[in-house]
C-alpha cells in the first residue's frame with residue numbers, strides 16, 4: 001500500500017499499516033516528516049483532552065510518539081499532557097522520532113517525492129505519479145491513503161472533494177509561524193506564567209495603530225528547558241491553499257508581517273528586549289483545504305451534539321475553531337474581537353452575519369464537553385474503492401473540519417486508515433473492511449475507540 005504525505009496523519013497511517021504486515025511505502029514532498037507540526041512549526045498537540053468522564057480520546061501511535069519525544073526531554077509527558085489537554089513539543093524532535101518510528105515499523109520511506117498525478121481504472125486507483133530529482137515515475141499499489149492534507153491524490157484521481165464554506169467557498173486563514181530566539185523566559189509572558197494581560201493590551205494598542213498581527217498569542221513554555229526560543233501564532237493570511245499564486249502571496253506577506261511583529265516584540269514585550277527572529281516556518285501553515293467526499297460525512301452538528309456512532313474508528317474533542325477566512329489583522333482584527341467566525345463577531349456588516357447566519361456557529365464547543373466519533377466511512381472515498389484519507393481531509397463539512405483538523409484526531413484517523421488499509425490489502429476494497437474487527441485491532445494497539 002502507498003501512503004501519500006508524511007504529516008501527523010500519514011506517519012501514523014504508515015506505521016500502523018506496516019506493523020499490521022502490509023508492504024508499505026510512505027512518500028513525502030519535503031526532506032523531512034511531520035507536515036504542519038514541523039514544516040509549519042506548530043508545536044502544540046491539541047484535540048486530546050479527556051472527556052468530562054475522564055475517558056481517553058486518543059492513544060495508540062499518538063501516545064508512542066509523545067512518549068519518545070518526552071524521553072528526549074522535548075515534549076510534555078503524556079499523562080500530564082492529557083490532564084492539561086495540550087502537549088507542547090519541539091518540532092525537531094518530532095522529525096527525529098517520526099523517522100525512527102516509520103523506518104522501525106518496516107515501512108519504506110521516500111522523501112523529496114511529490115505526488116503529481118494519479119492513474120485510475122474504473123472505480124480503482126491503479127498508481128500515483130511521483131516527481132522528484134530522480135525524475136517522474138508511476139508507483140502502483142493495491143490500496144492508497146491520501147494523507148497530503150490537501151487531498152491531492154483524491155483531486156488528481158478525479159474522486160469527489162469539497163472545499164471551503166458553502167456561502168463563498170472561502171477556507172480558514174493560514175498562518176506563517178515565526179519563532180523568536182534570545183528570550184528571557186523568566187519574563188516573557190507564557191501560558192500559566194502570568195502577565196499575559198499586559199502583553200495583550202500592548203498588542204491591542206499596536207494592532208489599532210496598524211501592526212499586522214491578528215492577536216497576541218501566549219505560547220506554552222518549551223518542554224525543553226535548554227531552549228530560549230518560542231513560536232508565536234500571530235500572522236493571518238487569506239487565500240486558496242491549492243493555488244500556488246495564493247500560496248506565494250501568503251508566504252511573502254507572512255514573512256513581511258512576521259518581521260514587523262518581531263521588531264515590535266523586541267521593542268515592546270517584557271523579556272524580549274534581546275530577542276531575534278530565529279526562523280519563520282518552512283511553509284505557511286494551512287488550516288483548511290480540500291475535503292474528500294466519503295461514504296459518510298461528519299457534520300458540525302455531530303461535533304456540537306458529541307455524536308457517538310457504532311462504526312467509530314477515532315474520537316475527537318475539540319470545538320468549532322473557524323479562523324475567519326477574511327484573515328483580518330491590525331484594527332480590523334480588533335473590531336472582529338476574536339479569531340473564530342462566530343455570531344458574536346464585531347464586524348456586524350460581514351456577509352456571513354447578514355446573509356448566511358445559519359453557517360456561522362453560535363458557540364464553538366459541545367455543551368457536555370464529551371467527544372464525538374469519526375466513522376470508518378468518513379475515511380473511505382465514495383468513488384474509489386481502494387482510496388482512503390485521514391487527517392484534515394477526511395469527509396466532513398466545513399464546520400466539522402474546523403474541529404477535527406487538529407493533530408490528535410489527525411493522528412488517530414491516520415492510525416485507523418493504516419490499520420484498515422492493511423486489512424483491505426488482499427481484497428483492495430476498503431468498503432468491505434469489517435469495522436468491528438478494525439475496532440478490536442485498534443484497541444489492541446492502544447487506540448482510544
Ligand SMILES: Cc1cc2nc3c(=O)[nH]c(=O)nc-3n(C[C@H](O)[C@H](O)[C@H](O)COP(=O)(O)OP(=O)(O)OC[C@H]3O[C@@H](n4cnc5c(N)ncnc54)[C@H](O)[C@@H]3O)c2cc1C
Pocket residue numbers: 004005006007008009010027028029030033034035036037039040042043044045046047113114115116147148149150152174175176177233284285286287390391392393405406407408410
Ligand atoms: C497555523 C496553524 C496552527 C495550528 N495549530 C494547531 C495546534 O496548536 N494544535 C494542533 O493539534 N493542531 C494545530 N493545527 C492543525 C494541524 O497542525 C494540522 O491540521 C495537522 O497537522 C493535519 O495533519 P495532516 O497529516 O492531515 O496534514 P499535514 O500536517 O498538512 O501533512 C501533510 C503532509 O503531506 C505532504 N504533502 C502534501 N502534498 C503532497 C504531495 N502532493 N505529495 C507528497 N507529499 C505531500 C506535506 O508536505 C505534509 O508533510 C494548526 C494548523 C495551522 C496551519
